[in-house]
Amino acid sequence: MMNDMSKIEQGIAVDAVKIQARGVQVFYGEKQAIKDVSVEILDKTVTAFIGPSGCGKSTFLRCLNRMNDTIDICRVNGDIRLDGEDIYDPAIDPVQLRAKVGMVFQKPNPFPKSIYDNVAYGPRIHGLARSKADLDEIVERSLRRGAIWDEVKDRLHEPGTGLSGGQQQRLCIARAVATEPEVLLMDEPCSALDPIATAQVEELIDELRLNYSVVIVTHSMQQAARVSQKTAFFHLGNLVEYGDTGQIFTNPEDPRTESYITGRIG
Amino acid sequence: MTTFVFAALLGVSILGYLLNRRAAAGLRADGARLHSLPGYHGLFSLLSTLVPVLVLILLWLVLQGPVIDHVVMSGLPAGSLDGLDTGSRQLILAEIKSIARGQIFGEPEQWKLDAAQRYLQLQQVSGWVLLAIVVILSLAIVAFARSRVGAAFRARHGVERIVSGLMIFCSTVAIFTTIGIIASLLFESIRFFQMVPITEFFFGLNWEPQIPLREDQIAAEGAFGWLPVILGTIVITVVALFLAVPVGLLSAIYLNEFAPDRLRAVAKPLLEILAGVPTVVYGFFAILVVAPAMRSFGASLGIPVSPNTALAAGSVMGIMLIPFISSFTDDALSAVPKSLRDGALALGATRAETVLNVLFPAAIPGIVGGILLAVSRAIGETMIVVMAAGLIASLTINPLDSVTTVTVQIVTLLIGDTSFDNPKTLAAFALGMMLFVVTLIINVFALRIVRKYREAYD
Ligand SMILES: Nc1ncnc2c1ncn2[C@@H]1O[C@H](COP(=O)(O)OP(=O)(O)OP(=O)(O)O)[C@@H](O)[C@H]1O
Ligand SMILES: [Mg+2]
Numbered sequence: 001m002m003n004d005m006s007k008i009e010q011g012i013a014v015d016a017v018k019i020q021a022r023g024v025q026v027f028y029g030e031k032q033a034i035k036d037v038s039v040e041i042l043d044k045t046v047t048a049f050i051g052p053s054g055c056g057k058s059t060f061l062r063c064l065n066r067m068n069d070t071i072d073i074c075r076v077n078g079d080i081r082l083d084g085e086d087i088y089d090p091a092i093d094p095v096q097l098r099a100k101v102g103m104v105f106q107k108p109n110p111f112p113k114s115i116y117d118n119v120a121y122g123p124r125i126h127g128l129a130r131s132k133a134d135l136d137e138i139v140e141r142s143l144r145r146g147a148i149w150d151e152v153k154d155r156l157h158e159p160g161t162g163l164s165g166g167q168q169q170r171l172c173i174a175r176a177v178a179t180e181p182e183v184l185l186m187d188e189p190c191s192a193l194d195p196i197a198t199a200q201v202e203e204l205i206d207e208l209r210l211n212y213s214v215v216i217v218t219h220s221m222q223q224a225a226r227v228s229q230k231t232a233f234f235h236l237g238n239l240v241e242y243g244d245t246g247q248i249f250t251n252p253e254d255p256r257t258e259s260y261i262t263g264r265i266g
Numbered sequence: 267m268t269t270f271v272f273a274a275l276l277g278v279s280i281l282g283y284l285l286n287r288r289a290a291a292g293l294r295a296d297g298a299r300l301h302s303l304p305g306y307h308g309l310f311s312l313l314s315t316l317v318p319v320l321v322l323i324l325l326w327l328v329l330q331g332p333v334i335d336h337v338v339m340s341g342l343p344a345g346s347l348d349g350l351d352t353g354s355r356q357l358i359l360a361e362i363k364s365i366a367r368g369q370i371f372g373e374p375e376q377w378k379l380d381a382a383q384r385y386l387q388l389q390q391v392s393g394w395v396l397l398a399i400v401v402i403l404s405l406a407i408v409a410f411a412r413s414r415v416g417a418a419f420r421a422r423h424g425v426e427r428i429v430s431g432l433m434i435f436c437s438t439v440a441i442f443t444t445i446g447i448i449a450s451l452l453f454e455s456i457r458f459f460q461m462v463p464i465t466e467f468f469f470g471l472n473w474e475p476q477i478p479l480r481e482d483q484i485a486a487e488g489a490f491g492w493l494p495v496i497l498g499t500i501v502i503t504v505v506a507l508f509l510a511v512p513v514g515l516l517s518a519i520y521l522n523e524f525a526p527d528r529l530r531a532v533a534k535p536l537l538e539i540l541a542g543v544p545t546v547v548y549g550f551f552a553i554l555v556v557a558p559a560m561r562s563f564g565a566s567l568g569i570p571v572s573p574n575t576a577l578a579a580g581s582v583m584g585i586m587l588i589p590f591i592s593s594f595t596d597d598a599l600s601a602v603p604k605s606l607r608d609g610a611l612a613l614g615a616t617r618a619e620t621v622l623n624v625l626f627p628a629a630i631p632g633i634v635g636g637i638l639l640a641v642s643r644a645i646g647e648t649m650i651v652v653m654a655a656g657l658i659a660s661l662t663i664n665p666l667d668s669v670t671t672v673t674v675q676i677v678t679l680l681i682g683d684t685s686f687d688n689p690k691t692l693a694a695f696a697l698g699m700m701l702f703v704v705t706l707i708i709n710v711f712a713l714r715i716v717r718k719y720r721e722a723y724d
Binding site: 065067070072095096097098099100102103105107109110111112113121122125126172175176179 | 527603605606607608609610611612613614615616619623624627628
């Protein structure tokens with residue numbers, strides 16, 4: 001019954017909806033971090049997740065590429081579909097899923113390898129490059145998209161851990177886009193960046209939108225307003241409000257959203 | 267007597283502690299603002315009594331023996347020691363002492379009985395004097411410490427100074443012990459190299475450490491080339507590592523990355539029990555189980571296997587090293603930040619790819635450090651090889667042969683009645699020196715690598 005209904009709904013929204021989450025609940029042990037969240041993330045759209053610290057933005061984001069699997073005590077209930085396919089289905093390979101749904105983390109985490117190898121890692125394990133020249137090109141293109149090419153082009157074979165925090169973060173963004181994911185999840189990607197690099201990353205996000213779906217967690221209202229078309233406001237594990245960014249920022253329906261945006265709760 | 271002395275010291279210093287604490291607490295109750303808490307005033311008294319007087323007691327006890335001996339010997343009736351060499355004098359002294367302990371053999375001369383009497387008297391006097399000195403001195407210190415109690419007195423800093431002095435003393439003891447060990451090794455090795463040419467030791471291909479019992483004996487010359495011996499050590503170490511490194515690494519990776527929590531909770535302690543098994547027990551295992559099994563297996567293939575093989579000893583040593591390597595690997599893998607693991611997984615890497623391409627390279631310095639420490643353990647390991655490897659030094663790298671190792675040779679050279687004036691015994695020190703140098707070099711390497719890896723994520 002449930003299944004039938006979802007199939008019908010899919011039929012209606014199949015060209016626009018990339019990820020559909022329904023009744024998602026996440027528990028860390030006994031503690032519930034996400035309470036019954038339903039949301040539809042559109043293709044070729046930037047969706048911003050905003051909300052006070054600890055409200056479950058990262059947790060929900062990690063559900064979307066099953067990164068929560070790596071936390072033993074974490075349990076996810078509900079139904080999340082990518083292109084209509086249940087990603088928590090036992091038949092789904094989380095490894096394949098993560099190749100399609102890339103992620104940039106809150107803290108930069110370059111591998112202790114050279115800058116080049118950091119970016120080339122994803123394409124290598126997925127066999128995206130047919131030749132060395134091919135790989136070189138992918139690496140260069142990704143580093144350019146990560147807005148870091150000019151800074152590292154002369155030191156591609158030095159360790160990625162030797163870069164500054166902001167450079168490391170852009171390297172991680174380059175690493176994530178190198179695998180050409182269909183959805184890119186970004187958890188506060190700009191929290192370690194200066195305004196110039198932030199502007200560059202925002203430009204990248206805007207560019208990615210042409211082909212992919214991007215979900216970005218941010219604490220900056222301005223950033224959410226600048227880059228996103230859709231905004232979801234989380235509070236204490238609930239999805240309080242979800243809608244067009246313009247709508248949320250100018251005319252929020254829920255009083256909690258309004259107080260958060262205007263800075264009264266945080 | 268000494269028990270009394272220690273008890274007296276302890277009693278007085280505790281008294282000092284209580285006195286000072288009470289005094290300081292009293293001051294505070296009167297409204298004074300103390301620089302240090304009353305407990306520190308007490309501790310100041312306790313430590314400044316305990317430490318110096320304890321040192322005095324120890325010095326006294328060390329010096330008392332020789333001094334009394336000297337007084338007794340010089341007090342013997344004139345002429346009784348005439349014409350005797352040091353050895354015989356020592357014998358007489360020993361006899362006097364055993365008489366003093368009440369063990370009388372035969373009919374000792376009267377002057378010996380007198381001397382024993384004097385010996386006992388002197389000991390008693392020394393004991394009483396010590397007790398008196400200790401009591402008086404410690405009371406004096408307690409009184410002095412009590413007089414210092416006051417609002418402005420910095421007892422806390424005093425305690426600090428005494429404690430740090432104590433720590434310096436302890437670390438000096440450790441350092442000097444090391445220096446002493448090295449010096450004694452070096453000294454005896456130099457004596458060895460005065461008897462055996464250095465080139466023979468380092469480049470000789472034979473190890474037959476005999477010495478002629480009679481001047482005209484045939485084959486009187488022993489051979490002291492260390493190459494076969496060190497080669498045996500190397501063969502056994504290599505065999506051990508061939509077993510321990512893959513098994514240790516893979517089990518650590520499995521336990522760290524793949525095993526469910528419940529299995530890990532059981533398997534890890536079990537693995538670590540291996541590290542607690544005494545090496546003698548590994549030795550049993552090698553001779554009773556591994557060596558016969560290898561021999562019969564070899565026989566069934568038609569390969570001759572000697573009863574003591576490097577393979578048996580080495581593989582049992584390898585088993586001993588497994589927990590060593592696996593716990594080092596485990597630590598190194600756990601020290602890799604979780605964010606790196608997440609980063610690789612989020613790119614769509616499988617768990618095996620994550621381990622091999624990201625975690626392992628990040629952990630490799632720590633793992634190498636662990637392996638090098640395991641190597642120096644393998645080189646220094648004695649018991650298993652004594653029991654399972656053999657005693658004949660043969661220049662071979664065939665692990666199915668019986669070989670001997672540096673440690674085994676040191677043991678056999680020094681077992682039994684030995685005198686330290688011939689190359690046979692002194693050779694043990696030369697071997698020990700070399701072993702020390704080799705393990706030192708490996709340890710230095712290991713420590714440097716481990717340190718480098720500690721800095722990697724800061
Ligand atoms: N690994 C974990 N184990 C247990 N509880 C966790 C874990 N990770 C997160 N939580 C809990 O889940 C809740 C949501 O955390 P989450 O990291 O999703 O918040 P967030 O919205 O991303 O906050 P921030 O803006 O500070 O990053 C918090 O209460 C947190 O304590
Ligand atoms: Mg977060």
